[in-house]
Amino acid sequence: MITMSNHAGAVSELVEQLGRLPGIGRKSAERLAFHLLRVSEHEALGLADAIRRVRKDVRYCSACFNLSETELCSICSDPNRDKTRICVVEQPRDLMSLEQSSAYRGVYHVLLGRIAPLDGIGPDQLTIDPLVERVRKGNFVEVIMATNPTVEGDGTSLYISNLLSEYPVVVTRLARGITAGSVLEYANREMIADALTGRQKL
Numbered sequence: 001m002i003t004m005s006n007h008a009g010a011v012s013e014l015v016e017q018l019g020r021l022p023g024i025g026r027k028s029a030e031r032l033a034f035h036l037l038r039v040s041e042h043e044a045l046g047l048a049d050a051i052r053r054v055r056k057d058v059r060y061c062s063a064c065f066n067l068s069e070t071e072l073c074s075i076c077s078d079p080n081r082d083k084t085r086i087c088v089v090e091q092p093r094d095l096m097s098l099e100q101s102s103a104y105r106g107v108y109h110v111l112l113g114r115i116a117p118l119d120g121i122g123p124d125q126l127t128i129d130p131l132v133e134r135v136r137k138g139n140f141v142e143v144i145m146a147t148n149p150t151v152e153g154d155g156t157s158l159y160i161s162n163l164l165s166e167y168p169v170v171v172t173r174l175a176r177g178i179t180a181g182s183v184l185e186y187a188n189r190e191m192i193a194d195a196l197t198g199r200q201k202l
């Protein structure tokens with residue numbers, strides 16, 4: 001049986017790199033490395049190119065911090081979106097879940113995390129200041145808090161709603177159709193639509 005120990009440095013390096021990915025242990029890393037050696041060069045380099053492109057071309061939207069390949073993301077630059085409603089989510093993947101439900105036509109603000117004192121994450125490390133600035137300058141009538149229904153998500157939501165209390169906007173929270181502990185990422189289309197429809201004033 002061929003083991004990694006008698007392989008070239010390049011292969012060991014690949015195994016090492018793959019093994020750093022979340023959820024990939026040593027055995028899986030080796031399996032993936034062998035797979036990449038077996039497939040066509042075109043296919044293997046396609047993966048390398050995709051990684052290179054995503055790191056080079058994708059950045060955060062300058063308005064909402066969604067992932068974007070342009071200064072403004074496709075949602076912020078869409079003239080058909082309702083620019084009076086802003087939905088606050090923790091991560092770009094939460095935004096994607098909400099988008100897939102097709103139940104929301106407003107714009108978003110991605111916090112890029114949640115306040116988590118135990119992990120040393122304070123409000124300053126999130127995009128809370130730019131959010132307050134947007135609300136101060138914009139013509140928003142409603143801010144919908146769609147942070148996850150966890151202790152930290154709720155805490156973040158409360159912190160932000162306190163900051164926004166001096167502005168003439170209604171702050172609402174997604175209804176608990178999404179049961180506590182579950183996250184937007186895993187919620188299905190109907191659950192998200194229900195949570196949006198049943199949102200309540202915070």
Ligand SMILES: [Zn+2]
Pocket residue numbers: 061062063064065066072073074075076077
């Ligand atoms: Zn945007």
